[in-house]
Amino acid sequence: MSTIDILLQKAKDFHGEICPGIVMGTRMTIAGMRELGLDPLTKTHDLIVYVEIDRCATDAIQAITGVSLGHRSLKHMNYGKFAATFINTATGKAVRVAATPRNPDQPTDMKEVAKMICNAPEEEIFTIQDVKVTILKEDMPGFPTHKDTCSRCGEGIMDSKEVIIDGKAVCKNCAQGSYYTIL
């Protein structure tokens, strides 16, 4: 089996199907890791990936590389863009791989689109930029550096995510309003 077939299979096992986003995420991973001098077939702990979307492509990146939210090696920036930045933490090198906008004339059948993305020359589907990413100490994998307790709701807050109001630690739910309301 070719490298891309092995990687697509891994992504399919995790995601459930080989859809256009899975093919795109697989090719993004191949491009990003190559630029960092890493082999997508070999598990590494030297990789952090910032994804800019929570759609299919992100599952391919996670399935192939093993980065995850739980390991703090996968960072989700909710920008709604098919783009991801791959960082080699051993060398500090970082590259951002962004999908070029889709050609409106392309097929509407999803299988056909997937095949097209699979076979397209890389420079037609991606822009690759060398970038610099400064990862805050409190966002790095590893043991927590700081814990606090919210002075309003009393819940624990990990990893310096509190805000300080009138000299007191307040969680973001209390300080900025939350995505839920308590019934």
Ligand SMILES: [Zn+2]
């Ligand atoms: Zn999908």
Ligand SMILES: [Zn+2]
């Ligand atoms: Zn609170």
